[in-house]
Amino acid sequence: xxxxxxxxxxxxxxxxxxxxxxxxxxxxxxxxxxxxxxxxxxxxxxxxxxxxxxxxxxxxxxxxxxxxxxxxxxxxxxxxxxxxxxxxxxxxxxxxxxxxxxxxxxxxxxxxxxxxxxxxxxxxxxxxxxxxxxxxxxxxxxxxxxxxxxxxxxxxxxxxxxxxxxxxxxxxxxxxxxxxxxxxxxxxxxxxxxxxxxxxxxxxxxxxxxxxxxxxxxxxxxxxxxxxxxxxxxxxxxxxxxxxxxxxxxxxxxxxxxxxxxxxxxxxxxxxxxxxxxxxxxxxxxxxxxxxx
Amino acid sequence: xxxxxxxxxxxxxxxxxxxxxxxxxxxxxxxxxxxxxxxxxxxxxxxxxxxxxxxxxxxxxxxxxxxxxxxxxxxxxxxxxxxxxxxxxxxxxxxxxxxxxxxxxxxxxxxxxxxxxxxxxxxxxxxxxxxxxxxxxxxxxxxxxxxxxxxxxxxx
Numbered sequence: 001x002x003x004x005x006x007x008x009x010x011x012x013x014x015x016x017x018x019x020x021x022x023x024x025x026x027x028x029x030x031x032x033x034x035x036x037x038x039x040x041x042x043x044x045x046x047x048x049x050x051x052x053x054x055x056x057x058x059x060x061x062x063x064x065x066x067x068x069x070x071x072x073x074x075x076x077x078x079x080x081x082x083x084x085x086x087x088x089x090x091x092x093x094x095x096x097x098x099x100x101x102x103x104x105x106x107x108x109x110x111x112x113x114x115x116x117x118x119x120x121x122x123x124x125x126x127x128x129x130x131x132x133x134x135x136x137x138x139x140x141x142x143x144x145x146x147x148x149x150x151x152x153x154x155x156x157x158x159x160x161x162x163x164x165x166x167x168x169x170x171x172x173x174x175x176x177x178x179x180x181x182x183x184x185x186x187x188x189x190x191x192x193x194x195x196x197x198x199x200x201x202x203x204x205x206x207x208x209x210x211x212x213x214x215x216x217x218x219x220x221x222x223x224x225x226x227x228x229x230x231x232x233x234x235x236x237x238x239x240x241x242x243x244x245x246x247x248x249x250x251x252x253x254x255x256x257x258x259x260x261x262x263x264x265x266x267x268x269x270x271x272x273x274x275x276x277x278x279x280x281x282x283x284x285x286x287x288x289x290x291x292x293x
Numbered sequence: 294x295x296x297x298x299x300x301x302x303x304x305x306x307x308x309x310x311x312x313x314x315x316x317x318x319x320x321x322x323x324x325x326x327x328x329x330x331x332x333x334x335x336x337x338x339x340x341x342x343x344x345x346x347x348x349x350x351x352x353x354x355x356x357x358x359x360x361x362x363x364x365x366x367x368x369x370x371x372x373x374x375x376x377x378x379x380x381x382x383x384x385x386x387x388x389x390x391x392x393x394x395x396x397x398x399x400x401x402x403x404x405x406x407x408x409x410x411x412x413x414x415x416x417x418x419x420x421x422x423x424x425x426x427x428x429x430x431x432x433x434x435x436x437x438x439x440x441x442x443x444x445x446x447x448x449x
Contacts, residue, residue, distance in 0.1 A: 126327070137339050137340075144344075145344050145357060145442075146442050151329065151330065153333065
């Protein structure tokens with residue numbers, strides 16, 4: 001159970017007709033390092049970069065045209081902006097008030113969302129960022145240094161063992177390891193099988209279960225994947241509602257309602273409050289916000 | 294614990310007043326915590342707060358945020374033009390013609406911060422000529438620049 005036709009047929013059953021897309025490169029302004037974020041835009045435009053504001057993101061811009069690598073400018077190296085895919089900029093913005101909070105970024109490397117969280121927190125409170133791969137942790141640390149992040153501590157720790165830290169959190173970002181999607185990987189259909197999807201879905205449930213144990217009673221979880229496969233998205237959230245006593249909170253962001261009927265199975269109706277993002281202006285993505293019942 | 298950091302800042306003719314209670318050493322690396330991070334009583338971390346620098350080859354080598362703090366304290370430095378900014382970030386030494394402003398004595402052998410036209414710190418170097426006597430040619434040897442963020446990511 002793999003291959004291009006197999007997955008495209010699944011998407012058709014979910015109500016989406018597959019089409020190839022060309023992703024636009026996106027950047028996010030690190031506003032905390034600037035008195036006026038528009039200064040960074042003006043500087044980049046003077047360099048010859050053509051930028052278009054992303055209508056549904058406060059600090060996001062699409063790169064329309066660049067005569068040079070966007071990751072090789074003084075402004076990038078000075079931390080004035082980060083390169084971050086459009087949909088990947090959404091999850092961190094879904095938390096209510098972040099300033100002064102204690103935040104867990106459970107699968108943090110390479111750090112795009114961690115630096116975004118720190119930016120939204122104005123470097124206040126504390127972020128605890130976890131990952132397991134040493135090379136990816138080094139990349140995360142480099143991002144933190146480049147963006148002048150002050151409020152983050154990084155641990156080499158599997159998210160499933162987060163209770164070892166003996167802390168509870170106001171906000172938890174679960175941007176979990178996932179199967180990805182074809183929009184960001186041209187070999188995706190060749191590489192992926194349904195077994196991969198099921199394996200990832202099981203790991204994601206373990207991470208969700210571990211996260212709930214360290215979430216404060218009035219805390220919030222934002223769960224996201226860049227997978228289009230319902231096993232990693234709606235099915236997992238339906239499972240979390242039934243087994244971890246969580247509820248889905250409605251979010252207002254780019255994307256379509258989450259699915260409540262998948263391959264003949266009826267899921268909890270509140271799953272429509274999740275957001276499913278089929279590839280178009282962004283890569284494929286899924287995001288939802290959860291609280292304890 | 295703070296002595297190597299203070300000594301390093303002195304090389305640039307500036308004094309840094311960092312809260313010693315918020316500085317932690319992990320292996321050979323120094324980090325400055327916020328009071329919030331300090332409350333978490335960190336142990337066995339990989340990275341924390343602001344990276345100040347590390348002890349390397351028996352000497353202290355600064356992180357870019359430490360240089361940034363020193364720039365805010367008006368440490369000895371030079372401002373360079375846009376073209377020189379990019380060459381410096383690419384690891385090149387600085388020619389006299391690219392320097393638009395000098396803060397401090399600018400004598401041969403001095404350590405200087407290198408700033409762009411916006412006053413942002415790009416790294417540091419050491420002067421190899423007295424800057425007031427020189428009209429052209431290489432003036433400052435590049436020791437460390439923010440292009441390092443790109444070089445670090447390259448596979449070895």
